Amino acid sequence: MDTHKKHLVALRDLPPQGKDFLVCDLAVWSEPIKEFHMDCRLEGIPEMELNILPSTEGWLLRGAVRASVVVPCSRCAKETPLAIAEAFEDYIQMPDEEGALPEDALSEGDDHLLFDHGAVLLDLAAVAWEQFALALPPTPLCxxxxxxxxxxxxxxxxxxxxxxxxxxxxxxxxxxxxxxxxxx
Ligand SMILES: [Zn+2]
Ligand SMILES: [Zn+2]
Incomplete structure (x- = not known):
């Protein structure tokens, strides 16, 4: 998905004190909703705040995702507005230097990482989508x-x-x- 390529962060280039990011690009959420045919309507543009803090072994991710959506009630199917506001924490392990870091092409690994000529790139769009999907209640009620x-x-x-x-x-x-x- 082209949207993803717009939200890459080179993790090894981050300053030691960390850095804040804000993702508020509608396509980050609207494209997968369309792709997966999800019964979920976005009201306005969701956003994800994220702080990435480098450590010796990897990177600590602390953030929050916020969105206003309309979903069907899981019991009566009535349109139900929901305000999503979820904080999250995640940790990305530094990839093993000995490991097979692909040298040439942009290739996708675990944890929404991409590798490009030795650079470790985090796909913020994938993180934003995953956290949004996790924050959606499985059985919303009107x-x-x-x-x-x-x-x-x-x-x-x-x-x-x-x-x-x-x-x-x-x-x-x-x-x-x-x-x-x-x-x-
Ligand atoms: Zn009846
Ligand atoms: Zn209901």
Whole structure:
């Protein structure tokens, strides 16, 4: 992906006190969302702040990813706005000098690293995308008490009961449901 090549950082050229980076290029997120056919709409441009601090053995990454998205509720499929704000920390091990560092072509390794004529390049776009994907909740809810759709007729039960025969299930769970209803 061409977007990736725009956000490469030469790790060995970083100053010893580290350096701050900001990625706020829409394509970093919009392209993979399109590519993976994800049901996720971006509201505005996400951003990733990142500080990279060199150490003797590698590089310490500390950052945060922020985004506003609209995703379908995992129970009722209603469009649900989400504000994502996740801090993260990661560590990149210095590649082994003895190891096969490809000398000529730009080639991709682990940890979103690329190697080019001995330079170690970190792909910030790949880091930004990965952290965004990790921060997305696997089962987003429009409301913690969302009743979802009736498994029999498909009606949105938040709008009211549908008249299908209810399976009351475990009475202890029913009690919990009652508690949740009182809170909201
Ligand atoms: Zn819902
Ligand atoms: Zn029903």
């Amino acid at each position: 409301d913690p008490g969302c009743k979802g759709l009736c498994p029999k007729c498909g009606q949105d039960l938040n709008a009211g009961p549908c008249g299908c025969a209810r399976d009351e299930g475990d009475p202890r769970l029913a009690k919990l449901r009652g508690l949740k209803l009182k809170k909201s």
